[in-house]
Amino acid sequence: MHPAHSVTHLLASALALCLLALPARAQDTDVGGVRHPASVSVQGTALQLNGAGIRYKAVFKVYTAGLYLSQKADTPEAVLAAAGPKRMHITMLREIDANELGKLFTRGVEDNTPKGEYARLVPGLIRMGEVFSMHKKLMPGDTFTIDWLPGQGTVIAVKGQVQGQPFKEPEFFQALMRIWLGKNPADHLLKDALLGKQA
Numbered sequence: 045m046h047p048a049h050s051v052t053h054l055l056a057s058a059l060a061l062c063l064l065a066l067p068a069r070a071q072d073t074d075v076g077g078v079r080h081p082a083s084v085s086v087q088g089t090a091l092q093l094n095g096a097g098i099r100y101k102a103v104f105k106v107y108t109a110g111l112y113l114s115q116k117a118d119t120p121e122a123v124l125a126a127a128g129p130k131r132m133h134i135t136m137l138r139e140i141d142a143n144e145l146g147k148l149f150t151r152g153v154e155d156n157t158p159k160g161e162y163a164r165l166v167p168g169l170i171r172m173g174e175v176f177s178m179h180k181k182l183m184p185g186d187t188f189t190i191d192w193l194p195g196q197g198t199v200i201a202v203k204g205q206v207q208g209q210p211f212k213e214p215e216f217f218q219a220l221m222r223i224w225l226g227k228n229p230a231d232h233l234l235k236d237a238l239l240g241k242q243a
Contacts, residue, residue, distance in 0.1 A: 073110070075237075078135045080110040086129040087193050089114060094123070097237025098137070099230060105137040109224060111238040118239050120225040124218050130192040132221070136182045146176030148230075153219045156226030161215065168216045175200055175207040192217040 073080045073096050080096040091112035099106045112131040117123045123130075150169045154162055179202055182188075188202040197210030198217040211217070222229075229235040 075108045075110070076105055076137055078108045078137070080108070080133070084112055084131065084133075086112065086131050086191055089129050091129060091131060092116070095236075095238040095240040097231075097234040099234050106140065107134050107136045107138075109134050109234060109238060111224075116240065118241065120222070120235075120239070123225060123239070124221060128194065130217070130221075132190040132224070134188050134190075136184055136186045139181060139183050142179040142182050143173070143177040145182065146173040149176075149220070149223055152223035152226075152230050155228040156222035157219050161219075164213075165216060165219050168211045168213065171208070171211070172200065175202065178207075179203075190217070190220055 072082050073093060075096045076098045080093055083090050083092050085091070091114055094111040094113045094116060096108060096110035098108050110133045111123070112133065113123065113126045114128040114130075115126065117126050150173060153165060153169060157165065182202075186203055188200065191199045191201070192214075193199055193210065197212040197214075198220065199210050200207045224230055224238055225235055
């Protein structure tokens, strides 16, 4: 082989090996016809999609949920302990009374929180209920996010609009996450999906 060809061949081989060594670009995830980006930026921090799934009520699809963290977590404990911002992103798949959804979330917190701790959460839950009741109905395609922002607290945004002041207590965000990740989750299959476990 001619020396020039040999060098070219070696360079091409080295380039191919370098490309193979690069991490594969994470793909967006389609769940129930809703695209969940592979990553989002929250408070200037890049968060990756930990998992996404569908909340079913009987046979009906109610919403999709995607959990975003700074690093992968496959247990509820790891999710709650994860440092930095966190996001739960929800997209409605059917029309629902927003006030009823707020009540379901409150019941989900109650089902997954010790009684002594629950009493301390009641003021925040009442305020969260008021946030949802203001919106009357949520329609297919409507979104809301629950963000944990270190130094600020829990921020709820409905249809992209932040709803009032942050909920300051870390326990409030953790209580909300247990709606989906607690011992009595809203949907066991959704819990597994949010933790990145295959069905």
